[in-house]
Amino acid sequence: MPDEITETVVDSRITIRNLLHGEGSPFELAEDARKGLTSTPKTMQPKYLYDRHGSDLFEKITEQEEYYQTSTELEILRRIAPLIMDRVRPTALIEFGSGSASKTKTLLDEMRRAGRLEGYGMLDVSESALLAAADALVERYPRLQVVCEIADFEQPQPLPFPGKRRLLVFLGSTIGNFEVEDAKAFLRGPAERMHDDDAFLIGFDLIKDVETIERAYNDAAGVTEAFNKNLLTVLNRELGADFDLSAFDHRAFYNEPESRIEMHLVSRRPQRVTLIDLDLTIEFVAGESLRTELSHKYTRRSVEQLLEAGNLTLDMWETDPDGKFALGLARRR
Secondary structure, three states, X not given: OOOOOXXXXXXXXXXXXXXXXXXXXXXOHHHHHHHHHOOOOEEOOXXXXXXXXXXXXXXXXXXXXXXXXXXXXXXXHHHHHHHHHHHHOOOEEXXXXXXXXXXXXXXXXXXXXXXXXXXXXXXXXXXXXXXXXXXXXXXXXXXXXXXXXXXXXXXXXXXXXXXXXXXXXXXXXXXXXXXHHHHHHHHHHHHHHOOOOOEEEEEEEEOOOHHHHHHOOOOOOOHHHHHHHHHXXXXXXXXOEOOOHHHEEEEEEEEOOOOEEEEEEEEOXXXXXXXXXXXXXXXXXXXXXXXXXXEEOEOHHHHHHHHHHOOEEEEEEEEOOOOOEEEEEEEEO
């Protein structure tokens, strides 16, 4: 948890809290890049895909025909939002990795209809995304109090609105981007800070036929490929690297034993890359890959086991008719 929180009141309804401190990139990009690019195999954390351009590309990914996750999750959310409100009766909504907060408007609308909409907290690393979302939300909900926490939500953070009954949300199956042990550790953070009457709504992409899963990460329009290669653009810009984007191929495949999609950038030829800011030169052989993202897929049983390890218990489980996606409502154990 940060030793110091910088708080700025934008107006009477929007408060910004900066929980990111220290020198250089808030993500400690240089340190992570040195570690990941010199490891075997080479890896980078998926959060570095999401600069402003990467976030825009991801929004386009969610609009692709092959990418079933967003539309399916929204369908479930619209169907069960009234049930969640009756079950939890929240007065504040707290979202991890909120971005544009597009899907949670379904929940906020339901809270407003129930006369219980008081607060909305967003935890995200992008200050610009938080401010844009906050401005849109206070215009849509004039009485809403918004707290934006600029934070790496992978680390334990204080939760806004401690005096209210809260519904925490982590949608999009973003939980699947963690390594299994890291996912457990992440869940323990909110679990330790939740009250007995709080609840945690989490999206889970379910195990299904391999073709459907792989198509979602290999769209015909090439948006996911551009999103994946944007990582190299980030490294070039932020660390003085000289990655040639045309020298790498996008590859995304389902690792069945691990129940996860893996996204890689595969070197098309032997090459040497220099990162000036790190005083580092790395080499790729032809066919060598840089792993950029994981996306785990789940069954109800594996979700129950994950929640249990995160000091949570499953209170409600809803899927779409085809069993592609699920929303799980969890409580602290």
